[in-house]
Amino acid sequence: MNVPVTPFAPAETLRAALAGLLDGLPPRQAAQAVDRLIANYRGRTPTDAPVLRDRSDVVAYAAYRMPATFEAVRSALDALAEAAPAGWAPDSHVDVGGGTGAATWAVAATWEGERPVTVLDWAEPALALGRELAASYEPLRSVAWQRSRIGSALTIESTDLVTVSYVLGELTEDGRRAVMDAAASAARSAVVIVEPGTPDGYARVIEARDRLIAAGFRIAAPCPHSAACPIAPGTDWCHFSARVSRSSLHRQVKGGSLAYEDEKFSYVAAVRFPAVPAPARVVRRPQIRKGQVLLDLCAADETLHRETVTKRHGTLYRAARDADWGDAWPPSSPD
Numbered sequence: 001m002n003v004p005v006t007p008f009a010p011a012e013t014l015r016a017a018l019a020g021l022l023d024g025l026p027p028r029q030a031a032q033a034v035d036r037l038i039a040n041y042r043g044r045t046p047t048d049a050p051v052l053r054d055r056s057d058v059v060a061y062a063a064y065r066m067p068a069t070f071e072a073v074r075s076a077l078d079a080l081a082e083a084a085p086a087g088w089a090p091d092s093h094v095d096v097g098g099g100t101g102a103a104t105w106a107v108a109a110t111w112e113g114e115r116p117v118t119v120l121d122w123a124e125p126a127l128a129l130g131r132e133l134a135a136s137y138e139p140l141r142s143v144a145w146q147r148s149r150i151g152s153a154l155t156i157e158s159t160d161l162v163t164v165s166y167v168l169g170e171l172t173e174d175g176r177r178a179v180m181d182a183a184a185s186a187a188r189s190a191v192v193i194v195e196p197g198t199p200d201g202y203a204r205v206i207e208a209r210d211r212l213i214a215a216g217f218r219i220a221a222p223c224p225h226s227a228a229c230p231i232a233p234g235t236d237w238c239h240f241s242a243r244v245s246r247s248s249l250h251r252q253v254k255g256g257s258l259a260y261e262d263e264k265f266s267y268v269a270a271v272r273f274p275a276v277p278a279p280a281r282v283v284r285r286p287q288i289r290k291g292q293v294l295l296d297l298c299a300a301d302e303t304l305h306r307e308t309v310t311k312r313h314g315t316l317y318r319a320a321r322d323a324d325w326g327d328a329w330p331p332s333s334p335d
């Protein structure tokens with residue numbers, strides 16, 4: 001009897017490939033590379049030359065940051081998939097400023113099957129390591145890794161999906177404008193932007209959101225509408241959280257024994273097709289009290305408000321107890 005071979009899921013394969021990167025690298029050396037990377041990023045971006053200059057920089061980036069950027073992009077893509085028409089999947093993908101390829105793995109983890117994928121970045125060592133990691137996962141072996149600088153000359157070939165993850169923060173205002181305009185004209189179906197979940201990251205996401213709407217896109221997620229964000233500038237920031245398993249390198253660099261950490265991120269998924277955004281979205285961690293759940297929601301009526309769901313709401317109450325920060329509300333089938 002033939003036993004079907006179940007291929008490894010992308011998330012597990014990526015984890016194993018990243019763990020393999022550190023094999024043979026003395027732990028002290030790996031930790032020093034991460035320290036250097038953090039110091040290089042601190043206060044030095046935007047830069048006029050790549051921060052990721054050599055293999056130890058990119059190994060440190062991949063081992064230390066890629067699991068988190070992968071999970072953040074995967075959460076954003078999950079929300080896009082939920083809002084997209086049933087059965088929709090991108091038939092091609094370009095990842096701009098893709099570095100070691102976190103978003104290509106996230107796309108593979110969200111939609112099965114193979115599609116033409118191109119990763120653009122100006123850092124050759126990042127592209128080389130991305131190619132090396134992708135070799136461990138069959139559907140990503142044919143990804144094209146191309147050197148490309150984001151600037152006024154940037155053009156992106158026509159594609160179904162464009163992702164720009166954790167890149168806008170490294171660009172000047174002109175660079176951000178160039179990448180958004182190129183993404184908007186290249187993407188036939190969707191553009192997904194992900195940034196760190198900080199006030200500045202959120203501000204860049206809003207800037208990108210406005211530009212995409214002006215280019216004719218509508219918002220599929222996280223917002224329940226394509227009108228202006230109801231958060232008054234400077235008062236708060238919309239962000240979400242993705243759980244990331246800590247690698248041994250994480251534990252070594254950050255200390256402590258926690259098996260996971262929470263990556264905070266802001267995002268927007270904008271589409272050209274008719275999406276059905278969530279009726280409302282949970283924008284804070286739900287507060288569970290005795291007999292009630294407090295949900296902070298961003299709603300289709302363009303308001304931010306708190307809803308209290310009590311035991312009297314029956315099925316909805318049970319759904320509220322299971323609701324997570326970032327989920328659509330109410331869930332499409334509360335039972």
Ligand SMILES: C[S@@+](CC[C@H](N)C(=O)[O-])C[C@H]1O[C@@H](n2cnc3c(N)ncnc32)[C@H](O)[C@@H]1O
Binds near residue numbers: 098103126175
């Ligand atoms: C923080 S990393 C994010 C990498 C990847 N997208 C991820 O989510 O893990 C930022 C990436 O943007 C690239 N980048 C920054 N400025 C760039 C520019 N002007 N042109 C091309 N790539 C750029 C860097 O080389 C780096 O790979």
